[in-house]
Amino acid sequence: MPTSLPLPLPTLHGLAAANTQPPERADWTIDQGWQHYTAQDHGVWKTLFERQSRLLQGRACDAFVQGMAELPMAPDQIPDFRRLSDVLYARTGWQIVAVPGLVPDDVFFEHLANRRFPAGHFIRQPHALDYLEEPDVFHDVFGHVPMLMHPVLADFIQAYGAGGLRAQALGRLAQLARVYWYTVEFGLVQQKDGLRIYGAGIASSATESVFALQSPSPNRLGFALERVMRTRYRIDDFQESYFVLDSLDDLLALAHIDFAPLYERVLGQSELTPASVLPTDRVLTQGMGDYHAGRR
Numbered sequence: 001m002p003t004s005l006p007l008p009l010p011t012l013h014g015l016a017a018a019n020t021q022p023p024e025r026a027d028w029t030i031d032q033g034w035q036h037y038t039a040q041d042h043g044v045w046k047t048l049f050e051r052q053s054r055l056l057q058g059r060a061c062d063a064f065v066q067g068m069a070e071l072p073m074a075p076d077q078i079p080d081f082r083r084l085s086d087v088l089y090a091r092t093g094w095q096i097v098a099v100p101g102l103v104p105d106d107v108f109f110e111h112l113a114n115r116r117f118p119a120g121h122f123i124r125q126p127h128a129l130d131y132l133e134e135p136d137v138f139h140d141v142f143g144h145v146p147m148l149m150h151p152v153l154a155d156f157i158q159a160y161g162a163g164g165l166r167a168q169a170l171g172r173l174a175q176l177a178r179v180y181w182y183t184v185e186f187g188l189v190q191q192k193d194g195l196r197i198y199g200a201g202i203a204s205s206a207t208e209s210v211f212a213l214q215s216p217s218p219n220r221l222g223f224a225l226e227r228v229m230r231t232r233y234r235i236d237d238f239q240e241s242y243f244v245l246d247s248l249d250d251l252l253a254l255a256h257i258d259f260a261p262l263y264e265r266v267l268g269q270s271e272l273t274p275a276s277v278l279p280t281d282r283v284l285t286q287g288m289g290d291y292h293a294g295r296r
């Protein structure tokens with residue numbers, strides 16, 4: 001089915017945390033400085049919020065919709081992290097803390113392991129609504145926080161933080177980060193009424209929320225842990241493959257898993273390119289690959 005996709009494309013979580021100042025606090029947190037947002041900042045939030053709320057109807061999973069409905073988040077203003085945290089904490093024990101942008105991996109993991117989600121305090125510029133070098137308040141808060149209201153995702157993301165600290169010590173972070181990428185950021189879930197988005201990287205992107213579900217270009221494959229740990233991903237464009245959970249509850253098992261033995265198994269196997277499809281994959285969509293072919 002033809003979908004017209006405006007260019008250029010979202011980039012998210014590029015690798016550099018380079019242009020940030022050295023932090024005042026060791027955990028990189030800052031005051032959100034809510035009173036410093038300008039009318040333009042709130043206007044950007046409103047534009048994005050309204051566009052994305054429209055697009056996510058029938059596209060976001062039920063848990064996302066429900067989480068959003070119960071949070072003090074509305075189009076009119078960028079949310080105050082303290083008010084968000086009050087509601088979130090009561091539900092799943094998570095809090096939102098403000099950071100200047102990307103923070104070093106170990107700092108990021110330490111926050112997650114303690115059920116604190118670091119959210120960029122700034123918002124993108126009105127002339128670059130679809131371009132991001134670092135996660136901003138719209139990606140982090142609109143994209144991630146609704147799913148943190150879900151008990152399984154709440155436990156899974158904490159476990160990723162704790163696992164991240166261990167993976168770093170083992171030199172296996174690349175393999176673990178792929179799990180986060182293909183679930184928390186770019187995950188899809190099969191609902192009774194159809195395929196739905198739960199990943200924040202998709203949910204916060206106007207173009208990718210259509211592409212991920214409706215374009216014939218990408219592969220859509222059943223989620224399989226070791227398979228995902230072998231699969232490289234794109235940080236500069238839409239994904240070439242999405243991995244689909246049968247249920248968000250499937251992440252429950254992953255929140256308790258010991259990844260250490262898996263790293264050894266996975267490293268004994270070849271790495272996979274983002275577009276590859278294996279005979280062992282459960283293929284929901286075999287992608288045409290036309291979108292990325294046209295951009296090479």
Ligand code: HBI
Nearest residue numbers: 101102103104105108118135177
């Ligand atoms: N920092 N603020 C922020 N947000 C992220 O999503 C983030 C980060 N630092 C490191 C990081 N993500 C990833 O590279 C790790 O998940 C591997």
Ligand code: FE
Nearest residue numbers: 135185200201
């Ligand atoms: Fe993110």
